[in-house]
Amino acid sequence: MYLLIDxxxxxxxxxxxYAIALLLSxxxxxxxxxxxxxxxxxxxxxxxxxxxxxxxxxxxx
Numbered sequence: 545m546y547l548l549i550d551x552x553x554x555x556x557x558x559x560x561x562y563a564i565a566l567l568l569s570x571x572x573x574x575x576x577x578x579x580x581x582x583x584x585x586x587x588x589x590x591x592x593x594x595x596x597x598x599x600x601x602x603x604x605x
Contacts, residue, residue, distance in 0.1 A: 585595040
């Protein structure tokens with residue numbers, strides 16, 4: 545797996561590299577969560593037939 549994504553386990557990450565990796569991974573997870581919310585009406589296992597959340601529903605929380 546390390547060879548496929550070109551990771552060298554003997555090399556340490558610097559603080560900047562760690563911060564960039566953290567921001568990129570959090571951004572990827574946020575985009576995935578947003579896509580799940582947007583496309584939840586088309587996804588399987590949606591017994592309540594929920595659609596895209598609207599602003600008034602989010603504000604009520």
